[in-house]
Amino acid sequence: MHVDGANVLVTGASSGIGEALALELAARGATVALAARRRERLDAVLGRCLDRAPGSTRYVVDLADPEAAEALVASAWDDLGHLDVVVNNAGAPMRRSVRDLTTAELQRTMAVNFESPARICLAALGPMLDRGRGSIVNVSSFGGRAGIPGEAAYCASKFALAGWTESLALDLWDSGVEVRLVLPGAVDTEIWDQPGNDEPDYDGDLAPAGEVAAGIVAAIEGDRFEHYLPDLSDVARFKADAIEDYLAGVVAFARSRGADREVRPPP
Template identity: 45%
Template sequence: MTQDEAERRPLGGRTALVTGASSGIGAVVAQALAEAGARVGLVARRKDRLADVLARCRAHAPGSAMWTADLADLDGIDDLAAAVERELGGVDVLVNNAGMPKRRRVQDMSPGEAEEVVRLNYLSPVRLTQALLPGMIARGRGHLVAIGSVAARLGPPHEAAYGASKAALTAFWESMAVDLDGTGVRAHVVQPALIAGTELFTLPGNEEPLSDLSDALPPREVADAVLELVASGGFERYVPDWFAEMASGKAADVDAFVAGVKEWTRDRLES
């Protein structure tokens, strides 16, 4: 490989697996990884949508492949991971991206709905990670990426189960980053704010979003953060990055933060 090729395709010869690759952020991250040279595995439930993304990935990485699976079915994850490892010959970059919202107040949410969110957004990526980790450790390399959310650190209104699932994911990733020290396997988390061009804000069974979506950023910004973390080995990136200041401001005075969010929420509901 020439130096120019290595710069254009830094993941040449590597493999990646992206969950929730049939739309939104996952589809764009998968294509970006393929453009960077990785053979990419795609997972989601909708076969036709995955096939479109697969065709785009194969234009850059012909050995890319797809699997349809319901990742909320935790008992199916070990078999899925084994099938992916057989086909791709191991996974170098796992991007746990599949996720669901549940926009409603706690007093309007059933216990089953809270569990559904935590199962898909937290327990499922943990199970998939644990299934692929032994192979990464045996090869002495790997990147475990979680697509979290600023909700992990900033307790969003009307999204308690969602925020909790992303906070749990982030806490698991933080400890895992330390536990894996010396193995060659690294943990990374991307915390996006509002991202446009996804289906998250139009899924049925959710309230209208409180936030103004006109500020939303393109999904490519999340893909760039994933590529940057894999290259640098860093742990966490906010998209946009100034949300890091908001998170540290909150940590310095949580009471003031909660009071401010109450006021913001009242204003949004009245507007």
């Protein structure tokens, strides 16, 4: 689907990948509906989008409350007339070893990263099917294909979103509603600095958010279902083919970095 002239809902548009995507979409002629919690940050992004995309709007919403998901889609659909594309990009990190993880942290991570995007899909699906066209883009993670030490809740939520999205694509095959799965690697955004998380062990290269945003636009406009951005598909394939080696290798790497809290041996 071409983004020029499309109405696009982008969740998590107040920073990082979502902000870069909103600006890219507006520059390419889309009208954008932006959603996140931080009103001032959203307004700043919206202000930059409005220069290129009059009619764009924003919604201050906390997607830790999955009840908000349906209301968000209904408001954006009504305000813009219809939605051509929905990008479920909002997400929160949860870097915490399972030894310390609380059930409240697990529930919140699943609500923001899985239940709300799934409910946004369901809310958008009916009206998209009625129109006979639409595009749903779910932003999972490389951690939705492979376990990461110290991120069990985050990986669970992103695996869930990846599985959901695969089945969504199967159920909607030839329906006119296209489905895309985006699996970012390490990207230079505020996700690495969010409070309430253990320090990340990773200190390697970070892809610019703008590159990922451009990749998401290409995913919307192209035909392929799955998009690793940047391309870590070789690593995902290695993990799928050789899980024992993957697990041992990741533990060895983490220990070499002194990440004892994630991979410390049993007492």
